[in-house]
Amino acid sequence: MSGATEESLTLSPDALAALTEFYAERDAQTEKFEKLRARAEADEGERGQVNESEPTTAAAGDLSIHTFTEDWNESQFWYSDETANLLARQLLEGTSDDSVVAVVSTPSVFVALRKITTAEGYAGPKPKMFLLEHDYRFAVFPEFVFYDFVEPFKLPAHLKGAVDRMIVDPPFLSDDCQTKMAMTLRWLAHTTTTTNKGTNNNSSSFPGRVLICTGERMEELVNRLYKPLGVATTTYEPVHSGLKNEFLCYANFECDVWRWVARR
Known part of the structure; x- marks a missing residue:
């Protein structure tokens, strides 16, 4: 039986x-x-190219983060669709087909990016995208790269210093997790070096865009860790579908959606 x-x-x-x-x-x-x-x-x-001589696959509108159930063991809480789309569009702003976007432990934003850039009639930039993620379910996407913050630099060598746009949502509100993921983003960042003619000293800067979304209680640490990338607290508060903890968005740029605020 x-x-x-x-x-x-x-x-x-x-x-x-x-x-x-x-x-x-x-x-x-x-x-x-x-x-x-x-x-x-x-x-x-x-992405976004259709061969009219062959049957088409599912429309971009069918793609949804909700195909993946949240795994609390992975500390997963999906953003609302509005938040995911807003953050995705801020990452796309100013990119080109040659740009590189890294989405770190933020799969709902990655799905939004993919949905936007594969939509029928989309004529905007299609940068190279990578999803750095611990959850192997997302390996269904060719852009998936396994990532464990415990080993912050255990990533493909071609990503070092190659990324123009980055977003991260650390899974845990701990100093260890936040620090190691900041190490990863600084390793990924495509920085530029300039030489001061007067002193002959070199200085580096990150001309791209970086977003960090995490709990309010990590604010002081986040601002300290990402200071070399020009990051500061913004007025925007990401919304999760089922999580009520106060989250903040930190960025190295202002836009029509948010402004920087003074450090609390």
Whole structure:
């Protein structure tokens, strides 16, 4: 006798109905995930380009972060669609096809970026994108790069000093996690070096864009860690679908969505 049959003989009607609903939802989620995997594999890196002689894959509008359930063991809480889209568009602003964007432990923004740049009729820049992520479920995307903040520099060598746009949302509100992820972003940053003709000293700067989204209680540490990249607290507060903790957005630029605020 199978386990499922044994359960059905011992469960109450209400419990059995709940179990049946659970299995149905799980199967539907698995089907969505497999469709996404097939679509990502068929993409072959040519985002937004459609071969009219071949059947098209699912429309960009079908792509959703909600295909992936939040994993609390990974400390995952997805941004609201509005927040994810807003942050994605700020990363895209001013880029070109030659730009490099690194999305670090922020998969909801990566999905928003991919959705924007694969939308039918999209004519904007299509920078090279990389998702640095610990959750192997996101390996369905060819841009996936496994990342564990415990080893902040264990990444492909070609990414060192190559990234023009970066966003990170550290999974844990601890000094260790925040510090190591800041080390990663500084390693990724494509900086420029200038020489002071008077002193003959070299100085480096990051002309790109960097965003950090994390809890308010990490504000002092974040401003200190990312000072070399010109980061400061902004007026924008990211919204999560199910998380009520106060989050802040830190950036090295101002825009029409936020301004810098004085350090608290």
